[in-house]
Amino acid sequence: MECEVLICGAGIAGVSTAYHLTVRHGIKGVVLVDERPPLSLTSDKSTECYRNWWPGPDSTMVDFMNRSIDLLEGLALESGNIFHLNRRGYLYLTADPDQLDNFIQTAREPARLGAGALRIHNTDPSKFEYITSPPEGFRGMPDGADLFLDPELIRKYFPYVSNEVIAALHVRRAGWFSAQQLGMFMLDQARCHGTQVIEGKVTGIEIEGNRVRSTVIDDVEKIYAPIFVNAAGPFLKQIGELQNIDLPVYSELHLKVSVRDHQGAIPRHAPLLIWTDRQTLPWSAEEISILAEDPETRWLLDEMPAGVHTRPEGGGDSDIVLFLWEYHVNKVEPIFPPPLDEQYPEIALRGLMKMLPRLQAYLGRSPRPYLDGGYYTKTRENRPLIGPTQVEGSYVIGALSGFGLMASCAAGELLVNYITNSELPSYAPALSLNRYEDPNYLRLLENWEDSGQL
Numbered sequence: 001m002e003c004e005v006l007i008c009g010a011g012i013a014g015v016s017t018a019y020h021l022t023v024r025h026g027i028k029g030v031v032l033v034d035e036r037p038p039l040s041l042t043s044d045k046s047t048e049c050y051r052n053w054w055p056g057p058d059s060t061m062v063d064f065m066n067r068s069i070d071l072l073e074g075l076a077l078e079s080g081n082i083f084h085l086n087r088r089g090y091l092y093l094t095a096d097p098d099q100l101d102n103f104i105q106t107a108r109e110p111a112r113l114g115a116g117a118l119r120i121h122n123t124d125p126s127k128f129e130y131i132t133s134p135p136e137g138f139r140g141m142p143d144g145a146d147l148f149l150d151p152e153l154i155r156k157y158f159p160y161v162s163n164e165v166i167a168a169l170h171v172r173r174a175g176w177f178s179a180q181q182l183g184m185f186m187l188d189q190a191r192c193h194g195t196q197v198i199e200g201k202v203t204g205i206e207i208e209g210n211r212v213r214s215t216v217i218d219d220v221e222k223i224y225a226p227i228f229v230n231a232a233g234p235f236l237k238q239i240g241e242l243q244n245i246d247l248p249v250y251s252e253l254h255l256k257v258s259v260r261d262h263q264g265a266i267p268r269h270a271p272l273l274i275w276t277d278r279q280t281l282p283w284s285a286e287e288i289s290i291l292a293e294d295p296e297t298r299w300l301l302d303e304m305p306a307g308v309h310t311r312p313e314g315g316g317d318s319d320i321v322l323f324l325w326e327y328h329v330n331k332v333e334p335i336f337p338p339p340l341d342e343q344y345p346e347i348a349l350r351g352l353m354k355m356l357p358r359l360q361a362y363l364g365r366s367p368r369p370y371l372d373g374g375y376y377t378k379t380r381e382n383r384p385l386i387g388p389t390q391v392e393g394s395y396v397i398g399a400l401s402g403f404g405l406m407a408s409c410a411a412g413e414l415l416v417n418y419i420t421n422s423e424l425p426s427y428a429p430a431l432s433l434n435r436y437e438d439p440n441y442l443r444l445l446e447n448w449e450d451s452g453q454l
């Protein structure tokens with residue numbers, strides 16, 4: 001069998017690549033190979049959120065995400081918003097006076113890098129109008145962010161968060177959508193324009209004179225294609241190794257809880273809510289003495305990291321909410337199904353109680369949670385790898401970490417611009433594999449402070 005482009009991996013990265021090749025560039029002869037059903041390994045485990053609010057040190061991530069959201073909005077308009085893109089925003093919260101300066105400084109950076117204006121709402125009421133986000137739809141909303149430094153205003157607009165909150169940052173070019181429906185929309189379009197989907201495992205890649213020649217499927221079948229795309233998600237490194245390419249990526253396990261909020265502790269119209277303070281978990285005196293006795297559980301009394309977050313999930317008749325908190329992040333070898341930490345739902349619930357006191361109602365009587373998860377496959381600076389490799393005809397699209405859904409449209413577009421020799425956007429070099437050959441970049445990496453990871 002022969003084709004023009006063979007893509008290994010039908011997750012969101014491979015699907016977006018196929019979409020851009022066939023639908024936007026009219027290339028025939030695209031084959032998408034996956035050993036699993038499309039979009040079923042990592043791309044259906046996500047929180048499905050998006051934002052253009054990214055830290056520096058330069059504007060790469062802001063520019064890249066702005067472009068991706070432009071494309072997402074275009075697809076939403078074209079499809080009658082089949083994937084329910086909303087614009088509820090992300091709400092970052094702090095109750096820690098010692099963190100306040102840092103909270104404000106951190107908020108200034110994405111605004112300076114092009115994510116939109118930062119509107120500060122303090123006790124002076126006349127300065128800016130705050131436009132609330134409707135629960136559905138994405139049009140006609142401001143970008144940038146609204147920074148509330150007046151507790152009265154925080155109480156007025158977000159009455160469900162703790163009275164202790166002293167600052168709230170509402171990021172506006174942000175929200176969520178159905179990842180599965182976005183992926184299926186792009187896949188259906190790609191299929192209609194000639195993409196062929198084949199079930200099978202890529203087990204070998206034949207290279208001749210430093211050029212890709214063919215791909216071996218399930219150890220037996222060979223497909224000849226001059227262009228090979230590695231979109232293997234958590235198996236990016238292994239597929240790189242089949243070509244003697246050492247991709248600088250690793251994986252972290254990230255879990256997610258879905259649970260019923262039948263008491264309505266989190267309003268159905270809420271944005272994504274993120275607690276930015278470190279904290280110690282609330283335990284009773286009896287619990288503290290039990291946890292302290294056992295070396296396996298003593299760590300639960302230590303200070304825990306910032307970043308616990310939640311959002312409502314589903315339409316008007318749903319009462320599901322999602323809880324996420326990476327209190328342990330380790331580099332791991334991806335294994336499937338991923339090992340699940342049974343303590344996670346309880347720990348995430350306790351972590352969220354600081355931000356959302358009404359969740360206390362569920363202590364000891366929480367409805368049965370559903371726990372799942374997947375891997376963030378990432379580079380050390382948490383930027384993706386998109387572009388050619390040192391083997392001619394071989395490309396990579398991956399290391400999409402915790403932002404692969406929101407980045408998928410611009411990532412696929414960028415890779416296809418390389419393949420078709422089209423004009424590249426300004427952010428292309430900073431996301432390419434050969435950035436690691438630039439000594440200036442390596443120096444920059446030594447002092448890289450914030451990866452923007454959630």
Ligand SMILES: Cc1cc2nc3c(=O)[nH]c(=O)nc-3n(C[C@H](O)[C@H](O)[C@H](O)COP(=O)(O)OP(=O)(O)OC[C@H]3O[C@@H](n4cnc5c(N)ncnc54)[C@H](O)[C@@H]3O)c2cc1C
Binds near residue numbers: 013256
């Ligand atoms: C808990 C969690 C929350 C997240 N939240 C968000 C979020 O809110 N917003 C966001 O934008 N992103 C989020 N993400 C990240 C996002 O889900 C990923 O970045 C994205 O799904 C990665 O897509 P992918 O196509 O690179 O990988 P995958 O979806 O894993 O696809 C890779 C595909 O390659 C196939 N494959 C691998 N090896 C082979 C082989 N040898 N032969 C054939 N096929 C092969 C696999 O079967 C798989 O189907 C989250 C992730 C997790 C785990």
